[in-house]
Amino acid sequence: xxxxxxxxxxxxxxxxxxxxxxxxxxxxxxxxxxxxxxxxxxxxxxxxxxxxxxxxxxxxxxxxxxxxxxxxxxxxxxxxxxxxxxxxxxxxxxxxxxxxxxxxxxxxxxxxxxxxxxxxxxxxxxxxxxxxxxxxxxxxxxxxxxxxxxxxxxxxxxxxxxxxxxxxxxxxxxxxxxxxxxxxxxxxxxxxxxxxxxxxxxxxxxxxxxxxxxxxxxxxxxxxxxxxxxxxxxxxxxxxxxxxxxxxxxxxxxxxxxxxxxxxxxxxxxxxxxxxxxxxxxxxxxxxxxxxxxxxxxxxxxxxxxxxxxxxxxxxxxxxxxxxxxxxxxxxxxxxxxxxxxxxxxxxxxxxxxxxxxxxxxxxxxxxxxxxxxxxxxxxxxxxxxxxxxxxxxxx
Numbered sequence: 256x257x258x259x260x261x262x263x264x265x266x267x268x269x270x271x272x273x274x275x276x277x278x279x280x281x282x283x284x285x286x287x288x289x290x291x292x293x294x295x296x297x298x299x300x301x302x303x304x305x306x307x308x309x310x311x312x313x314x315x316x317x318x319x320x321x322x323x324x325x326x327x328x329x330x331x332x333x334x335x336x337x338x339x340x341x342x343x344x345x346x347x348x349x350x351x352x353x354x355x356x357x358x359x360x361x362x363x364x365x366x367x368x369x370x371x372x373x374x375x376x377x378x379x380x381x382x383x384x385x386x387x388x389x390x391x392x393x394x395x396x397x398x399x400x401x402x403x404x405x406x407x408x409x410x411x412x413x414x415x416x417x418x419x420x421x422x423x424x425x426x427x428x429x430x431x432x433x434x435x436x437x438x439x440x441x442x443x444x445x446x447x448x449x450x451x452x453x454x455x456x457x458x459x460x461x462x463x464x465x466x467x468x469x470x471x472x473x474x475x476x477x478x479x480x481x482x483x484x485x486x487x488x489x490x491x492x493x494x495x496x497x498x499x500x501x502x503x504x505x506x507x508x509x510x511x512x513x514x515x516x517x518x519x520x521x522x523x524x525x526x527x528x529x530x531x532x533x534x535x536x537x538x539x540x541x542x543x544x545x546x547x548x549x550x551x552x553x554x555x556x557x558x559x560x561x562x563x564x565x566x567x568x569x570x571x572x573x574x575x576x577x578x579x580x581x582x583x584x585x586x587x588x589x590x591x592x593x594x595x596x597x598x599x600x601x602x603x604x605x606x607x608x609x610x611x612x613x614x615x616x617x618x619x620x621x622x623x624x625x626x627x628x629x630x631x632x633x634x635x636x637x638x639x640x641x642x643x644x645x646x647x648x649x650x651x
Contacts, residue, residue, distance in 0.1 A: 292632055293506055295515045295561045296393075296417075299539065301522030302371065303565040305585040306615075307532060308344070309358055309603065313337045316606040320572040324528050324579070338603055343536040346544035350590060354597040355547065357589040357650045359624065361604045363617025367567065369581035371523065374566040379417035381622050381641050392625055393514050394420030395640045396633065405473050407514040408505065410498040418516060425514070429501070431478040477510065484508040487552070490545045495519045495538050499546040507553040513633065522565060526576035539563075547590065560632050560651065561590035564621070571606060571613060583610070584617040587624060589650050596650040623648055 307324065311317050312331040331339035332348050340348055350356040366384040368374045380388040390398070393407050398420040401407070407418050407425030418425030428434040486504045490496040498517040505512060519539055524531050543561070550556035568585035584604055604615040626645040629637035638644045 291558050292634075293513060293515065293555075293559045294628060294632060295502060295517070295559060297539075297543075297561065297563040298516070298518040299522050299535075299563065299565040300371075300375070300518055300520040301524070301565070302374075302567045302569060302581055303522040303535075303585065304524060304528060304532060304569040304579050305565070305604075306569065306571065307528070307579075308341050308536065309360065309586045310339050310341065311337060311603055311606065312339050314606055316571075320606075322573070323577050324573045334598070338599065341532070341536050343533050344540045346540040347588070349544065350547065351598060354594065355590055355592065357591075357594050357596050357598065357600050359587040359589065359600040359619060359648075359650070360602065361584045361615065361618035362564070362587045362621050362624065363567070363584040363615075364620055364622070365617075367583040367614075367617070369567065369583075371566060371581075376416060378564065378566055378621060379415060381625055389416075390420050391415070391417035392640060393418045393516070394424060396420075396514070396629065396635065397423035397425065399640055400633070400635045401513065403473075403511070405477060405510075406512055407516070408477075408512050409516040410501055411516075411518065415516070418514075425516070426473060426477075428477070429498070431474070431481050431501075431505075434474045434477065477505075480510045481505050481508045484553075487545075487549045489548070491538060491541050493538055493542070496542040496545065499542050500549075503546055503549040503553075506550065506555050506559060524569070524578045525574065525580060526578040528573075528578040543590070557592045559591065560628065561588075562624070562628065563588040563590070568615060571609060571615065582614045583612075584615040587621070589624075591651065594650055600648070600650055619648070620645060627651065 306317065306321075307326060310326050310331050312326070312328045312333070313336065318325045326341060330342045332342060332345060333339040334348070334351060347356060364377060364384060368377065368384050376382070377384060379391045381392040382388045394417065397404060397407055397418075401423055404423040405426050409415060409418050409425055409427045410429055411427050412429060414425060414427040418427075481504050484504055484507045486500050490500040495517065502515045502517060505515065519535065521531065521535050547556060550559055564587050565585055568582040569579035570582045574580050601619065604618075608616065610616050622641055623645045626637040626641055627648045627650065629635050629640055630647060631651050
C-alpha cells in the first residue's frame with residue numbers, strides 16, 4: 256500500500272495513533288509489582304471557583320468581595336462553625352460524614368499561570384511554571400512501573416498529555432464495545448496486512464502499524480473483561496455520569512487498570528456564575544455518590560482512591576458580569592476508604608492575606624499530593640516519576 260494513500264485514507268489509523276504499542280493483552284500482571292490499588296482522577300476543566308465550593312460562610316470579606324454571587328449562610332451546607340459546602344454538594348456531605356472525604360485547601364504552585372491551557376499542562380505534566388515537559392505524570396508512571404499501557408485509561412475520545420509517556424501512553428475510550436468493534440473493522444484489518452511493507456521504516460509508519468496491531472489485542476481484552484459485569488443503574492443521565500459508570504464497570508470487572516481519568520468541563524464562569532456552577536457541581540456530586548455506592552456494593556471502594564482537581568481557582572473579588580475571573584490556589588478533594596485525615600486536611604485559604612494581584616496564596620504544592628499518591632498508594636518511586644523530591648502529605 257502506498258504511504259500517502261495510507262495516511263490520506265486511514266482516519267481509523269489516525270485516531271489510533273495515540274493508542275500506544277504494547278505487548279499481548281492477555282499477559283498477566285505481576286501483583287507483587289503493581290498490586291491492586293486503583294486511582295481515579297477527576298478533572299474539573301475551566302477553573303472551578305473554589306471559594307463558592309468550599310465556603311467561608313462566617314467571613315465578612317467573602318460577602319464584601321462577592322455581593323451578588325456569594326452563597327448565603329442559610330444555603331450553605333455547614334461542615335463546621337466556619338466552613339461549608341455549596342448547596343449542590345449535599346452528596347459530598349454524606350461522604351464527609353462517613354469519613355470518606357478529605358478536603359485539601361490552598362493547593363497551587365509557585366509563580367502561577369492564569370492561562371487555561373498552560374496551567375492545565377502544568378498540572379498534567381507536574382512541571383514548574385517555567386518548565387515545558389512532553390510527558391505527563393501518569394505517562395511517566397506507566398513508563399516507570401507498568402507492563403501494559405491499558406494500566407491507564409482516559410474516559411474520553413482523545414488522550415490528554417497527562418497519560419502520555421515516552422515508552423507507553425494510556426488508552427482513551429468512552430465505550431469498550433465501540434473500541435472493540437473498531438478494531439474489527441474490515442479496513443483496519445486490510446491496513447494491517449501491509450505491516451511488513453518495506454517502506455514502513457520511513458516516517459515512523461512502522462511504529463504506527465505496531466500500535467494498531469497492539470490496539471486490536473488491547474481492545475479485545477478491555478471489552479471481554481469488562482462485559483463480565485453489568486453496569487449499575489442509578490447514575491445521572493449525562494456524559495460525566497456515564498464516564499463514572501463505565502469506570503465502575505471496569506473496576507468491578509477486575510480490569511487490570513491502575514489509573515482512570517475522567518473530566519467534567521464548563522467551569523470557566525466569567526459571567527452568571529451561580530446558575531452554571533449550581534448545575535455543574537450537582538452533576539459532579541450526584542455522579543460521584545452513585546460511583547462510590549457502586550464500588551462499595553462490589554467491595555472495590557476499599558482499593559480505590561479518587562482525586563478531584565481543577566487547573567486553578569478564581570479571583571476573590573467578583574467581576575462585573577456576576578462571575579469570577581481566573582485566579583490561583585484552589586481546593587482538592589480526596590475520596591477514599593479509611594483516610595488518615597478525614598474532613599479538612601488544613602485550614603481554609605486566608606482572605607485577608609492575598610498575593611500582590613489580590614489572589615489566594617497557595618500553601619500546598621499540588622505535586623506534594625501527586626508524590627503522596629505515587630508513593631503511598633501506587634507504591635512507586637515518586638522522585639523518579641516527578642523528576643524531583645516533594646514532601647509527603649498524610650491523608651492516606
